Amino acid sequence: MSFARVGLFGQQELREALLGEMAGLRNAVLGWGADELLRMPVNDVIDYLVEQYSVVCPQLDRDNIHQLPVSESTVTVHDIAGRAFPRQATVMTIVVPFQGEARVFRLRPSTYTLRSWDNVQVKEGEVHVRWSGESGAGDAARRHFDSELDDIDKHLATARAQITPHNEQLRSVADRLVQERRAKLLSDRNMESSLGFPVRRREGPTLHAAPVSRRKIVSRPRPEAAGPYTPEPTLAMDDFEDVLRAIRHIRDGLERNPTTVAKLGEEDIRNQILIGLNATFEGQAAGEVFNGNGKTDILVRADGRNIFIAECKIWSGPKAVTEALDEQLLRYLVWRDTKGAFLLFIREGNPSEIIRKAAQRISKHPQCKRALSPQDNERHDFVFEPANDASREIRLAFIPFVLSAPTPRR
Numbered sequence: 001m002s003f004a005r006v007g008l009f010g011q012q013e014l015r016e017a018l019l020g021e022m023a024g025l026r027n028a029v030l031g032w033g034a035d036e037l038l039r040m041p042v043n044d045v046i047d048y049l050v051e052q053y054s055v056v057c058p059q060l061d062r063d064n065i066h067q068l069p070v071s072e073s074t075v076t077v078h079d080i081a082g083r084a085f086p087r088q089a090t091v092m093t094i095v096v097p098f099q100g101e102a103r104v105f106r107l108r109p110s111t112y113t114l115r116s117w118d119n120v121q122v123k124e125g126e127v128h129v130r131w132s133g134e135s136g137a138g139d140a141a142r143r144h145f146d147s148e149l150d151d152i153d154k155h156l157a158t159a160r161a162q163i164t165p166h167n168e169q170l171r172s173v174a175d176r177l178v179q180e181r182r183a184k185l186l187s188d189r190n191m192e193s194s195l196g197f198p199v200r201r202r203e204g205p206t207l208h209a210a211p212v213s214r215r216k217i218v219s220r221p222r223p224e225a226a227g228p229y230t231p232e233p234t235l236a237m238d239d240f241e242d243v244l245r246a247i248r249h250i251r252d253g254l255e256r257n258p259t260t261v262a263k264l265g266e267e268d269i270r271n272q273i274l275i276g277l278n279a280t281f282e283g284q285a286a287g288e289v290f291n292g293n294g295k296t297d298i299l300v301r302a303d304g305r306n307i308f309i310a311e312c313k314i315w316s317g318p319k320a321v322t323e324a325l326d327e328q329l330l331r332y333l334v335w336r337d338t339k340g341a342f343l344l345f346i347r348e349g350n351p352s353e354i355i356r357k358a359a360q361r362i363s364k365h366p367q368c369k370r371a372l373s374p375q376d377n378e379r380h381d382f383v384f385e386p387a388n389d390a391s392r393e394i395r396l397a398f399i400p401f402v403l404s405a406p407t408p409r410r
Protein backbone atom coordinates (compact mmCIF):
# COMPACT_ATOMS: atom_id res chain seq x y z
CA MET A 1 0.00 0.00 0.00
CA SER A 2 1.34 3.38 -0.95
CA PHE A 3 1.73 6.15 1.59
CA ALA A 4 1.15 9.89 1.31
CA ARG A 5 3.19 12.53 3.03
CA VAL A 6 1.33 13.98 5.97
CA GLY A 7 1.33 17.50 4.56
CA LEU A 8 0.35 18.92 7.93
CA PHE A 9 0.58 22.46 6.64
CA GLY A 10 -1.10 22.01 3.27
CA GLN A 11 -3.30 24.30 1.26
CA GLN A 12 -6.50 23.95 3.29
CA GLU A 13 -6.95 25.41 6.73
CA LEU A 14 -8.78 23.50 9.43
CA ARG A 15 -11.12 26.47 9.88
CA GLU A 16 -12.19 26.23 6.23
CA ALA A 17 -12.79 22.48 6.55
CA LEU A 18 -15.01 22.97 9.59
CA LEU A 19 -17.00 25.68 7.83
CA GLY A 20 -17.41 23.23 4.94
CA GLU A 21 -18.82 20.62 7.31
CA MET A 22 -21.35 23.10 8.68
CA ALA A 23 -22.35 24.10 5.14
CA GLY A 24 -22.72 20.42 4.29
CA LEU A 25 -25.10 19.95 7.21
CA ARG A 26 -27.26 22.86 6.02
CA ASN A 27 -27.32 21.50 2.47
CA ALA A 28 -28.25 18.04 3.73
CA VAL A 29 -31.26 19.41 5.64
CA LEU A 30 -32.40 21.51 2.66
CA GLY A 31 -31.95 18.58 0.29
CA TRP A 32 -33.75 16.02 2.45
CA GLY A 33 -36.95 14.74 0.82
CA ALA A 34 -40.00 16.57 2.19
CA ASP A 35 -42.10 13.48 2.90
CA GLU A 36 -39.18 11.73 4.55
CA LEU A 37 -38.33 14.67 6.76
CA LEU A 38 -41.94 15.03 7.90
CA ARG A 39 -42.37 11.32 8.59
CA MET A 40 -39.08 10.55 10.33
CA PRO A 41 -38.63 11.08 14.10
CA VAL A 42 -36.83 14.40 14.50
CA ASN A 43 -34.25 13.00 16.94
CA ASP A 44 -33.25 10.25 14.49
CA VAL A 45 -32.60 12.83 11.77
CA ILE A 46 -30.61 15.05 14.14
CA ASP A 47 -28.54 12.13 15.47
CA TYR A 48 -27.67 11.13 11.91
CA LEU A 49 -26.67 14.67 10.93
CA VAL A 50 -24.53 15.15 14.04
CA GLU A 51 -22.65 11.92 13.41
CA GLN A 52 -22.21 12.70 9.71
CA TYR A 53 -20.79 16.20 10.18
CA SER A 54 -18.77 15.76 13.35
CA VAL A 55 -15.01 15.70 12.93
CA VAL A 56 -13.11 13.11 14.94
CA CYS A 57 -9.69 14.45 15.87
CA PRO A 58 -7.03 11.69 15.90
CA GLN A 59 -5.64 10.43 19.19
CA LEU A 60 -2.24 8.71 19.06
CA ASP A 61 -2.08 5.34 20.81
CA ARG A 62 1.48 5.55 22.06
CA ASP A 63 1.03 2.49 24.29
CA ASN A 64 0.74 0.20 21.25
CA ILE A 65 3.64 1.43 19.10
CA HIS A 66 5.51 -1.23 17.17
CA GLN A 67 8.47 -1.03 14.79
CA LEU A 68 9.09 -2.33 11.32
CA PRO A 69 12.16 -4.49 10.53
CA VAL A 70 15.33 -2.47 10.26
CA SER A 71 16.42 -1.60 6.72
CA GLU A 72 19.09 0.34 4.88
CA SER A 73 19.15 3.23 2.48
CA THR A 74 21.90 4.73 0.35
CA VAL A 75 22.80 8.29 1.25
CA THR A 76 25.35 10.66 -0.25
CA VAL A 77 27.98 12.10 2.07
CA HIS A 78 30.95 14.39 1.42
CA ASP A 79 34.47 14.04 2.71
CA ILE A 80 36.67 16.87 3.96
CA ALA A 81 37.68 17.69 0.43
CA GLY A 82 34.07 18.01 -0.72
CA ARG A 83 34.09 14.79 -2.71
CA ALA A 84 30.74 12.94 -2.72
CA PHE A 85 30.49 9.22 -2.12
CA PRO A 86 27.64 6.84 -1.20
CA ARG A 87 27.18 5.34 2.27
CA GLN A 88 24.68 2.83 3.65
CA ALA A 89 22.57 4.35 6.45
CA THR A 90 20.46 2.40 8.94
CA VAL A 91 16.72 3.08 8.67
CA MET A 92 14.26 2.46 11.50
CA THR A 93 10.51 3.04 11.35
CA ILE A 94 7.92 2.96 14.10
CA VAL A 95 4.19 2.52 13.52
CA VAL A 96 1.82 4.45 15.81
CA PRO A 97 -1.88 3.47 15.76
CA PHE A 98 -4.46 6.22 16.13
CA GLN A 99 -8.22 6.57 16.42
CA GLY A 100 -9.88 9.33 14.42
CA GLU A 101 -9.90 10.83 10.94
CA ALA A 102 -6.63 10.81 9.01
CA ARG A 103 -7.60 13.95 7.07
CA VAL A 104 -7.09 16.07 10.21
CA PHE A 105 -3.33 15.53 9.89
CA ARG A 106 -3.47 17.31 6.54
CA LEU A 107 -5.34 20.38 7.79
CA ARG A 108 -3.63 23.48 9.11
CA PRO A 109 -4.81 24.67 12.57
CA SER A 110 -5.17 28.34 13.37
CA THR A 111 -1.82 28.30 15.20
CA TYR A 112 1.10 26.02 14.34
CA THR A 113 4.86 25.78 14.33
CA LEU A 114 6.44 25.87 10.91
CA ARG A 115 8.66 22.81 10.50
CA SER A 116 9.44 19.94 8.16
CA TRP A 117 7.55 16.64 8.45
CA ASP A 118 9.60 14.72 5.88
CA ASN A 119 10.04 11.77 8.24
CA VAL A 120 6.31 11.29 8.90
CA GLN A 121 3.86 9.37 6.74
CA VAL A 122 0.18 8.70 7.41
CA LYS A 123 -2.55 6.34 6.29
CA GLU A 124 -5.88 5.33 7.78
CA GLY A 125 -5.34 4.27 11.35
CA GLU A 126 -1.53 4.50 11.42
CA VAL A 127 1.26 7.06 11.51
CA HIS A 128 4.75 5.94 10.38
CA VAL A 129 7.75 7.83 11.72
CA ARG A 130 11.15 7.25 10.10
CA TRP A 131 14.73 7.73 11.34
CA SER A 132 18.00 7.16 9.47
CA GLY A 133 21.51 7.38 10.83
CA GLU A 134 24.58 5.50 11.92
CA SER A 135 24.26 1.90 13.02
CA GLY A 136 24.28 1.53 16.80
CA ALA A 137 22.86 5.01 17.48
CA GLY A 138 19.82 3.64 19.32
CA ASP A 139 19.65 6.49 21.84
CA ALA A 140 19.62 9.08 19.06
CA ALA A 141 16.85 7.18 17.26
CA ARG A 142 14.72 7.03 20.43
CA ARG A 143 15.14 10.76 21.07
CA HIS A 144 14.14 11.43 17.48
CA PHE A 145 10.98 9.33 17.74
CA ASP A 146 9.94 10.88 21.06
CA SER A 147 10.45 14.40 19.70
CA GLU A 148 8.46 13.69 16.53
CA LEU A 149 5.56 12.18 18.48
CA ASP A 150 5.52 15.08 20.94
CA ASP A 151 5.30 17.52 18.04
CA ILE A 152 2.46 15.54 16.43
CA ASP A 153 0.58 15.49 19.75
CA LYS A 154 0.95 19.27 20.03
CA HIS A 155 -0.39 19.66 16.51
CA LEU A 156 -3.40 17.46 17.32
CA ALA A 157 -4.06 19.31 20.58
CA THR A 158 -4.24 22.60 18.66
CA ALA A 159 -6.54 21.04 16.07
CA ARG A 160 -8.73 19.54 18.81
CA ALA A 161 -9.18 22.97 20.39
CA GLN A 162 -10.86 24.08 17.13
CA ILE A 163 -12.73 20.85 16.43
CA THR A 164 -14.38 20.47 19.86
CA PRO A 165 -16.49 23.69 19.67
CA HIS A 166 -17.55 22.73 16.14
CA ASN A 167 -18.79 19.32 17.29
CA GLU A 168 -20.50 20.77 20.35
CA GLN A 169 -22.65 23.20 18.36
CA LEU A 170 -23.68 20.72 15.68
CA ARG A 171 -26.68 19.38 17.61
CA SER A 172 -28.21 22.79 18.29
CA VAL A 173 -27.62 23.89 14.69
CA ALA A 174 -29.07 20.65 13.28
CA ASP A 175 -32.09 20.88 15.58
CA ARG A 176 -32.79 24.46 14.55
CA LEU A 177 -32.41 23.77 10.82
CA VAL A 178 -34.57 20.63 10.90
CA GLN A 179 -37.29 22.30 12.95
CA GLU A 180 -37.31 25.36 10.67
CA ARG A 181 -37.58 23.25 7.52
CA ARG A 182 -40.28 21.01 8.98
CA ALA A 183 -42.26 24.09 10.01
CA LYS A 184 -41.96 25.51 6.49
CA LEU A 185 -42.98 22.20 4.89
CA LEU A 186 -46.02 21.93 7.17
CA SER A 187 -46.96 25.52 6.39
CA ASP A 188 -46.66 24.74 2.67
CA ARG A 189 -48.93 21.70 3.07
CA ASN A 190 -51.50 23.75 4.97
CA MET A 191 -51.43 26.45 2.30
CA GLU A 192 -51.73 23.78 -0.38
CA SER A 193 -54.83 22.29 1.21
CA SER A 194 -56.42 25.69 1.92
CA LEU A 195 -56.64 26.59 -1.80
CA GLY A 196 -59.27 23.94 -2.38
CA PHE A 197 -57.88 22.60 -5.66
CA PRO A 198 -56.94 18.94 -6.15
CA VAL A 199 -53.19 18.40 -6.09
CA ARG A 200 -51.55 16.53 -8.97
CA ARG A 201 -48.70 14.54 -7.52
CA ARG A 202 -45.46 13.95 -9.38
CA GLU A 203 -45.33 10.79 -11.41
CA GLY A 204 -42.81 8.14 -10.56
CA PRO A 205 -41.27 7.25 -7.22
CA THR A 206 -41.11 9.69 -4.33
CA LEU A 207 -38.13 11.99 -4.62
CA HIS A 208 -35.34 11.42 -2.12
CA ALA A 209 -32.31 13.53 -1.43
CA ALA A 210 -29.14 11.96 -2.75
CA PRO A 211 -26.78 11.03 0.09
CA VAL A 212 -23.95 13.52 0.46
CA SER A 213 -20.57 12.09 -0.52
CA ARG A 214 -18.62 11.70 2.70
CA ARG A 215 -14.97 11.12 3.51
CA LYS A 216 -15.51 8.81 6.45
CA ILE A 217 -17.44 5.68 7.27
CA VAL A 218 -20.40 6.39 9.54
CA SER A 219 -21.99 3.64 11.60
CA ARG A 220 -25.41 5.28 11.81
CA PRO A 221 -27.49 4.60 8.65
CA ARG A 222 -29.35 7.47 7.05
CA PRO A 223 -32.93 7.36 8.41
CA GLU A 224 -35.51 6.88 5.69
CA ALA A 225 -39.28 6.70 5.49
CA ALA A 226 -41.23 5.50 2.48
CA GLY A 227 -44.36 7.06 1.05
CA PRO A 228 -45.89 10.53 1.19
CA TYR A 229 -46.41 12.35 4.45
CA THR A 230 -49.99 12.34 5.75
CA PRO A 231 -50.89 14.40 8.85
CA GLU A 232 -52.14 12.18 11.66
CA PRO A 233 -53.99 12.94 14.90
CA THR A 234 -51.60 13.42 17.80
CA LEU A 235 -51.80 14.49 21.41
CA ALA A 236 -49.95 17.79 21.78
CA MET A 237 -46.99 17.70 24.14
CA ASP A 238 -48.53 20.34 26.40
CA ASP A 239 -51.74 18.29 26.66
CA PHE A 240 -49.67 15.16 27.34
CA GLU A 241 -47.94 16.90 30.24
CA ASP A 242 -51.29 18.16 31.55
CA VAL A 243 -52.67 14.61 31.52
CA LEU A 244 -49.63 13.23 33.34
CA ARG A 245 -49.80 16.07 35.86
CA ALA A 246 -53.43 15.22 36.55
CA ILE A 247 -52.60 11.52 36.93
CA ARG A 248 -49.91 12.37 39.46
CA HIS A 249 -52.35 14.53 41.46
CA ILE A 250 -54.80 11.63 41.51
CA ARG A 251 -51.97 9.30 42.50
CA ASP A 252 -51.00 11.59 45.40
CA GLY A 253 -54.60 11.59 46.64
CA LEU A 254 -54.78 7.80 46.54
CA GLU A 255 -51.45 7.44 48.34
CA ARG A 256 -52.70 9.70 51.14
CA ASN A 257 -55.68 7.37 51.77
CA PRO A 258 -54.10 3.94 52.18
CA THR A 259 -57.01 2.54 54.23
CA THR A 260 -59.52 3.29 51.48
CA VAL A 261 -57.23 2.16 48.66
CA ALA A 262 -56.49 -1.13 50.43
CA LYS A 263 -60.10 -2.18 49.74
CA LEU A 264 -59.88 -1.43 46.02
CA GLY A 265 -58.88 -3.85 43.30
CA GLU A 266 -56.91 -2.98 40.18
CA GLU A 267 -60.01 -2.18 38.12
CA ASP A 268 -61.48 -0.07 40.93
CA ILE A 269 -58.29 2.01 41.12
CA ARG A 270 -58.39 2.44 37.35
CA ASN A 271 -61.96 3.72 37.60
CA GLN A 272 -60.92 6.23 40.27
CA ILE A 273 -58.29 7.56 37.87
CA LEU A 274 -60.85 7.77 35.04
CA ILE A 275 -63.26 9.72 37.23
CA GLY A 276 -60.51 12.17 38.18
CA LEU A 277 -59.38 12.64 34.58
CA ASN A 278 -62.88 13.23 33.23
CA ALA A 279 -63.52 15.72 36.02
CA THR A 280 -60.41 17.64 34.96
CA PHE A 281 -60.63 17.52 31.15
CA GLU A 282 -63.57 18.54 29.01
CA GLY A 283 -65.23 15.80 26.96
CA GLN A 284 -65.47 15.66 23.18
CA ALA A 285 -68.74 15.80 21.22
CA ALA A 286 -68.60 12.09 20.51
CA GLY A 287 -68.16 11.15 24.13
CA GLU A 288 -65.79 11.43 27.05
CA VAL A 289 -62.13 12.23 26.50
CA PHE A 290 -61.00 9.39 28.72
CA ASN A 291 -62.61 5.99 28.30
CA GLY A 292 -62.09 2.56 29.76
CA ASN A 293 -61.59 -0.14 27.16
CA GLY A 294 -61.16 -3.59 28.57
CA LYS A 295 -59.95 -4.21 32.10
CA THR A 296 -57.11 -1.75 32.56
CA ASP A 297 -56.96 0.63 29.57
CA ILE A 298 -57.31 4.41 29.87
CA LEU A 299 -57.28 5.93 26.42
CA VAL A 300 -57.95 8.91 24.16
CA ARG A 301 -59.09 8.30 20.61
CA ALA A 302 -59.19 10.64 17.60
CA ASP A 303 -60.26 9.74 14.06
CA GLY A 304 -60.51 6.10 15.07
CA ARG A 305 -56.93 5.95 16.40
CA ASN A 306 -55.55 5.72 19.89
CA ILE A 307 -53.43 8.82 20.59
CA PHE A 308 -53.02 8.25 24.33
CA ILE A 309 -53.26 5.07 26.35
CA ALA A 310 -52.38 4.27 29.94
CA GLU A 311 -51.92 0.73 31.19
CA CYS A 312 -52.41 -0.10 34.86
CA LYS A 313 -50.60 -3.01 36.53
CA ILE A 314 -50.11 -4.24 40.08
CA TRP A 315 -46.43 -5.07 40.71
CA SER A 316 -45.88 -8.81 40.91
CA GLY A 317 -42.31 -8.82 39.66
CA PRO A 318 -40.46 -7.67 36.52
CA LYS A 319 -42.65 -9.94 34.41
CA ALA A 320 -45.63 -7.65 35.06
CA VAL A 321 -43.75 -4.82 33.32
CA THR A 322 -43.05 -6.89 30.21
CA GLU A 323 -46.66 -8.07 30.05
CA ALA A 324 -47.96 -4.50 30.29
CA LEU A 325 -45.71 -3.39 27.44
CA ASP A 326 -46.13 -6.33 25.08
CA GLU A 327 -49.77 -7.22 25.67
CA GLN A 328 -51.28 -3.73 25.93
CA LEU A 329 -49.27 -0.57 25.38
CA LEU A 330 -47.15 -1.56 22.39
CA ARG A 331 -50.05 -3.34 20.71
CA TYR A 332 -52.08 -0.14 20.51
CA LEU A 333 -49.51 2.67 20.38
CA VAL A 334 -48.51 2.39 16.73
CA TRP A 335 -48.96 5.93 15.40
CA ARG A 336 -46.25 8.55 15.09
CA ASP A 337 -45.87 10.89 18.07
CA THR A 338 -48.38 8.83 20.05
CA LYS A 339 -48.00 9.07 23.79
CA GLY A 340 -48.74 6.73 26.64
CA ALA A 341 -48.28 6.02 30.31
CA PHE A 342 -47.55 2.92 32.35
CA LEU A 343 -49.11 3.16 35.82
CA LEU A 344 -47.58 0.66 38.24
CA PHE A 345 -49.41 -0.04 41.51
CA ILE A 346 -46.99 -1.07 44.28
CA ARG A 347 -48.84 -2.87 47.07
CA GLU A 348 -45.92 -4.26 49.05
CA GLY A 349 -42.14 -4.38 49.10
CA ASN A 350 -39.46 -1.69 48.96
CA PRO A 351 -40.88 1.03 46.67
CA SER A 352 -37.50 2.51 45.67
CA GLU A 353 -36.10 -0.90 44.74
CA ILE A 354 -39.23 -1.85 42.82
CA ILE A 355 -39.24 1.44 40.89
CA ARG A 356 -35.57 0.93 39.99
CA LYS A 357 -36.21 -2.65 38.77
CA ALA A 358 -39.26 -1.59 36.76
CA ALA A 359 -37.45 1.31 35.07
CA GLN A 360 -34.53 -0.98 34.26
CA ARG A 361 -36.86 -3.60 32.74
CA ILE A 362 -38.51 -0.93 30.56
CA SER A 363 -35.14 0.44 29.35
CA LYS A 364 -33.98 -3.06 28.33
CA HIS A 365 -37.07 -3.79 26.25
CA PRO A 366 -35.99 -4.49 22.62
CA GLN A 367 -38.25 -1.72 21.30
CA CYS A 368 -36.89 0.93 23.70
CA LYS A 369 -34.76 3.40 21.72
CA ARG A 370 -33.59 5.48 24.67
CA ALA A 371 -34.34 6.40 28.26
CA LEU A 372 -34.79 10.12 28.86
CA SER A 373 -33.38 11.85 31.92
CA PRO A 374 -35.71 11.03 34.84
CA GLN A 375 -37.51 14.03 36.27
CA ASP A 376 -37.51 12.42 39.71
CA ASN A 377 -38.12 9.00 41.23
CA GLU A 378 -41.85 9.53 40.66
CA ARG A 379 -41.68 9.57 36.84
CA HIS A 380 -39.38 8.07 34.19
CA ASP A 381 -39.78 8.76 30.45
CA PHE A 382 -38.76 6.55 27.54
CA VAL A 383 -38.90 6.61 23.73
CA PHE A 384 -40.03 3.40 22.01
CA GLU A 385 -40.44 2.43 18.38
CA PRO A 386 -43.08 0.08 16.92
CA ALA A 387 -41.74 -3.38 16.12
CA ASN A 388 -42.03 -3.02 12.34
CA ASP A 389 -41.75 0.73 11.75
CA ALA A 390 -38.52 2.51 12.72
CA SER A 391 -39.86 5.79 11.29
CA ARG A 392 -42.27 6.23 14.20
CA GLU A 393 -41.80 6.90 17.89
CA ILE A 394 -43.80 6.32 21.06
CA ARG A 395 -43.31 8.56 24.09
CA LEU A 396 -43.92 6.55 27.27
CA ALA A 397 -44.10 7.85 30.83
CA PHE A 398 -43.69 5.41 33.72
CA ILE A 399 -45.51 6.60 36.87
CA PRO A 400 -45.43 4.43 40.02
CA PHE A 401 -48.23 4.45 42.61
CA VAL A 402 -47.10 3.44 46.13
CA LEU A 403 -50.33 2.01 47.58
CA SER A 404 -48.96 0.04 50.52
CA ALA A 405 -51.51 -1.01 53.15
CA PRO A 406 -51.36 0.99 56.39
CA THR A 407 -49.42 -0.48 59.29
CA PRO A 408 -51.87 -1.78 61.92
CA ARG A 409 -51.82 0.00 65.26
CA ARG A 410 -50.60 -1.90 68.29
